[in-house]
Amino acid sequence: MHRFKISELGRNVFWLQGPERDHLVRVLRLSPGDEIIGFDNSGAEYKAVVNTVGDHSVTCGILEQDYPEVEARTQVYLVTGLSKGEKMEWVIQKGTELGMAGLIPLRTKRAVMKLEGNKAKDRVERWQKICGEAAKQSHRVRESKVYPVADWKELKDLLPPTTQWIIPYENEKSMTLRSVLKEFNPQEPIAILIGPEGGFEESEVLLAQNTLQAQSVSLGPRILRAETAAIATLTLVLGYYGDLG
Incomplete structure (x- = not known):
């Protein structure tokens, strides 16, 4: 699944705006019903489904939340x-x-x-x-x-x-x-x-x-x-x- 940096995180939902929204819509041509992965630099990632595609943002419903061990233990x-x-x-x-x-x-x-x-x-x-x-x-x-x-x-x-x-x-x-x-x-x-x-x-x-x-x-x-x-x-x-x- 394609990965995106979350622009705004809510309860059971997140939004993609700006370049992230444009990449999803114009480049990948994803639409409601498609599943993606979002991350917000907190250490978590979210499996989500595209709900609505607007002129300025994409709304995604969160399906699962995970904390994968992919970051280096030593900074x-x-x-x-x-x-x-x-x-x-x-x-x-x-x-x-x-x-x-x-x-x-x-x-x-x-x-x-x-x-x-x-x-x-x-x-x-x-x-x-x-x-x-x-x-x-x-x-x-x-x-x-x-x-x-x-x-x-x-x-x-x-x-x-x-x-x-x-x-x-x-x-x-x-x-x-x-x-x-x-x-x-x-x-x-x-x-x-x-x-x-x-x-x-x-x-x-x-x-x-x-x-x-x-x-x-x-x-x-x-x-x-x-x-x-x-x-x-x-x-x-x-x-x-x-x-x-």
Whole structure:
């Protein structure tokens, strides 16, 4: 059955509005009597039947409610330096499919992309839509959250104070990711700091270590592209704690 993000939830009923309504009506051409799945980012999903199709909303009657265990047990966030082109979109899409809790776009010294003001706001809105589509595709019941574009000084306040920070760094030769994860508490959030094209400057790594108590780790002898490092590290962390089988 097709999946939709619920616009408004009532008692035994929910409504689809805006793009969700248009997708059901204009693209999928569903009609009253068709069954669908809705989710509202609460962890629940609802099997429902389309009751009425209006000009501005679709009314759906709830048949069943369930709480499927599809979300990662460990909350893992990506904090990624702004990258140009479609690289950010690719990381956001694949990260959502894998189960990341959220992503913070980070302004860094070597970032080629510069986002400020309304341009940054519009880009974040686009990225959040990508999260929504990826969440539907992967049958998640919570979208990954895309945070506003942030500076270094803002990071500490965006995530819980118990967050455990990792920063993959090509000059780290001794500390492995596995050894760090062994000491982490999977019941608390984990944030992965990933540089832009060209990586972090050494001063930024020191800043992360001093202000966030981030642990620098090695991802092996080969230098990975920013987007590869993001998805590889996310996969390794989720896999280590048993969220990828």
